[in-house]
Amino acid sequence: xxxxxxxxxxxxxxxxxxxxxxxxxxxxxxxxxxxxxxxxxxxxxxxxxxxxxxxxxxxxxxxxxxxxxxxxxxxxxxxxxxxxxxxxxxxxxxxxxxxxxxxxxxxxxxxxxxxxxxxxxxxxxxxxxxxxxxxxxxxxxxxxxxxxxxxxxxxxxxxxxxxxxxxxxxxxxxxxxxxxxxxxxxxxxxxxxxxxxxxxxxxxxxxxxxxxxxxxxxxxxxxxxxxxxxxxxxxxxxxxxxxxxxxxxxxxxxxxxxxxxxxxxxxxxxxxxxxxxxxxxxxxxxxxxxxxxxxxxxxxxxxxxxxxxxxxxxxxxxxxxxxxxxxxxxxxxxxx
Amino acid sequence: xxxxxxxxxxxxxxxxxxxxxxxxxxxxxxxxxxxxxxxxxxxxxxxxxxxxxxxxxxxxxxxxxxxxxxxxxxxxxxxxxxxxxxxxxxxxxxxxxxxxxxxxxxxxxxxxxxxxxxxxxxxxxxxxxxxxxxxxxxxxxxxxxxxxxxxxxxxxxxxxxxxxxxxxxxxxxxxxxxxxxxxxxxxxxxxxxxxxxxxxxxxxxxxxxxxxxxxxxxxxxxxxxxxxxxxxxxxxxxxxxxxxxxxxxxxxxxxxxxxxxxxxxxxxxxxxxxxxxxxxxxxxxxxxxxxxxxxxxxxxxxxxxxxxxxxxxxxxxxxxxxxxxxxxxxxxxxxxxxxxxxxxxxxxxxxxxxxxxxxxxxxxxxxxxxxxxxxxxxxxxxxxxxxxxxxxxxxxxxxxxxxxxxxxxxxxxxxxxxxxxxxxx
Numbered sequence: 061x062x063x064x065x066x067x068x069x070x071x072x073x074x075x076x077x078x079x080x081x082x083x084x085x086x087x088x089x090x091x092x093x094x095x096x097x098x099x100x101x102x103x104x105x106x107x108x109x110x111x112x113x114x115x116x117x118x119x120x121x122x123x124x125x126x127x128x129x130x131x132x133x134x135x136x137x138x139x140x141x142x143x144x145x146x147x148x149x150x151x152x153x154x155x156x157x158x159x160x161x162x163x164x165x166x167x168x169x170x171x172x173x174x175x176x177x178x179x180x181x182x183x184x185x186x187x188x189x190x191x192x193x194x195x196x197x198x199x200x201x202x203x204x205x206x207x208x209x210x211x212x213x214x215x216x217x218x219x220x221x222x223x224x225x226x227x228x229x230x231x232x233x234x235x236x237x238x239x240x241x242x243x244x245x246x247x248x249x250x251x252x253x254x255x256x257x258x259x260x261x262x263x264x265x266x267x268x269x270x271x272x273x274x275x276x277x278x279x280x281x282x283x284x285x286x287x288x289x290x291x292x293x294x295x296x297x298x299x300x301x302x303x304x305x306x307x308x309x310x311x312x313x314x315x316x317x318x319x320x321x322x323x324x325x326x327x328x329x330x331x332x333x334x335x336x337x338x339x340x341x342x343x344x345x346x347x348x349x350x351x352x353x354x355x356x357x358x359x360x361x362x363x364x365x366x367x368x369x370x371x372x373x374x375x376x377x378x379x380x381x382x383x384x385x386x387x388x389x390x391x392x393x394x395x396x
Numbered sequence: 397x398x399x400x401x402x403x404x405x406x407x408x409x410x411x412x413x414x415x416x417x418x419x420x421x422x423x424x425x426x427x428x429x430x431x432x433x434x435x436x437x438x439x440x441x442x443x444x445x446x447x448x449x450x451x452x453x454x455x456x457x458x459x460x461x462x463x464x465x466x467x468x469x470x471x472x473x474x475x476x477x478x479x480x481x482x483x484x485x486x487x488x489x490x491x492x493x494x495x496x497x498x499x500x501x502x503x504x505x506x507x508x509x510x511x512x513x514x515x516x517x518x519x520x521x522x523x524x525x526x527x528x529x530x531x532x533x534x535x536x537x538x539x540x541x542x543x544x545x546x547x548x549x550x551x552x553x554x555x556x557x558x559x560x561x562x563x564x565x566x567x568x569x570x571x572x573x574x575x576x577x578x579x580x581x582x583x584x585x586x587x588x589x590x591x592x593x594x595x596x597x598x599x600x601x602x603x604x605x606x607x608x609x610x611x612x613x614x615x616x617x618x619x620x621x622x623x624x625x626x627x628x629x630x631x632x633x634x635x636x637x638x639x640x641x642x643x644x645x646x647x648x649x650x651x652x653x654x655x656x657x658x659x660x661x662x663x664x665x666x667x668x669x670x671x672x673x674x675x676x677x678x679x680x681x682x683x684x685x686x687x688x689x690x691x692x693x694x695x696x697x698x699x700x701x702x703x704x705x706x707x708x709x710x711x712x713x714x715x716x717x718x719x720x721x722x723x724x725x726x727x728x729x730x731x732x733x734x735x736x737x738x739x740x741x742x743x744x745x746x747x748x749x750x751x752x753x754x755x756x757x758x759x760x761x762x763x764x765x766x767x768x769x770x771x772x773x774x775x776x777x778x779x780x781x782x783x784x785x786x787x788x789x790x791x792x793x794x795x796x797x798x799x800x801x802x803x804x805x806x807x808x809x810x811x812x813x814x815x816x817x818x819x820x821x
Contacts (some may be wrong), residue, residue: 109684121709
């Protein structure tokens, strides 16, 4: 059999696993293959606009010949693991994507999902989010390997590991910037049993028709005002402090104990994890449910994630947008 | 030594198909030591001693007195000299065709020599500058500055002769020019000052010379770093529509570009002390697709051949009109200030040509712009040539009789700008 040269070089850019021609996603890690034509060109290293050699690309990713900024792989990250999928997008206005997404399946039905949002006023916010998400993901995956995992405890350990990872992010002092810091929302799921943990204002929603609801309570100024009965949701949301968060991960974090909820749904549904770049445009569970209900029955998780992210982009995309969708089927309700 | 920072102000968003990028870059130099005594400096004072300086007698008296005050302000160790100019140029002090180090003794001797100056002959400014250039040649390491004082037109040489000398002197030393009385040409002195990176102003009353000379020398002595250039990089396919200094005065630097390579050029800015200057850059780039971003320019400072600070000018294409139609306030402010300077110069020119309609329209527009920008100094000067009826609509009437000095003051100072008020200050 002939071996054409195009087949021999096919490998996943993230985990380097071998790929088959025509693969759209890596079988092993779920990374989308060949997201954009210019990213493939970039693999050659040069400028995607004028073809200048890789040496011409400066530290800020500007081409020193034609000035065009090169897209970063972080600008758009997509992961599809069939049962769960997610999209992280730089949005339309931010210079960098400081959100991070971690998705992993373990064994037959174990899934770990983490969304982190680097705090834009902090140093190395993108790195803080990335490391926190990956560190938490590793702990949750480890727990899923065990037979008798207590998900709430695993979540607490995962957030502890994420906090440690953020502390280790290198930084140099700048008076106008905070220590590296980020928010985190995590989900760990197996056999229809779920634990959600969070610190900050990244959110989790349970979406199942009329039973749709927000599972998390923001650690934010706006939420505190509402909880204290001082302002209505609308009033608090309109205040310029609405997005000031009261808890986060990082060196100056008030504490690193996550808030945790567990659930065991009796009906099939979807778990949606997201950063505020998404929920700014659809804050209510009902709004997200309406968007997902508009999709044909049996729509893949990755398509659902695309749909939600694209809606936020279309609405303005003022912040980084990250959303993960996890299909949850209670045991014995497997219709497939 | 001076430390520099460069900061860019702009609206980086462009509409689909748009390619004009505007930015104001503020460059701030802070001298580490307030009195940079370690910096080598050279100073030459050029005094007009043509026949007209003797009538009235007060002109020469004021000029020699002002020169004496300036000499007193030259700090010890600075190499200095005095040139007397008419249709030729003569080194008055020292007479040996070189500069001397300032000391209590040499300053005293110089003042003595200046006190004995007599007026005779015509005016050939190019020859004065040529002698200064020759004297400065012995101090290539120093920050070189000259003051030129004249009361008349450059009548005793051809414009081509003056142009040739200016070309030789450009980049060699900086020169502030002052016209005394009202018989000199604003355009002529402005041309000299602009080429030699200096200022131009009128000293209508000879009595005002002393304070002005003192201020000029003190400013010159405050310069800690010589030969600073702006280095501008623009991407392939882009054109620099203009690069102007817009504060403290408007100077168009566009034609002064010294190419470094195909994409980079240096623009000389002279010597710097503790000061801040603003530059307005306008670059035309090739439009890119919505969502793409381009580096439209990089403005850096070159001090003695070393890059010290830089600001990035960006272009981001968006289909959000709210973003792309917003005009940055710094850019808007200086666009208005540049229009103000043009309106004044064009208005005065029209008035000279007897075109009252254009003069009224242009000077009215100038009043409107000066009022909007809060440029009260220019407002006062405008009030010398027009009667303001409504500053908001720019309704004015030309004054039937205008003092020459008022008109020349408005002309010379038309390029002085006010800076953007920072919010909360």
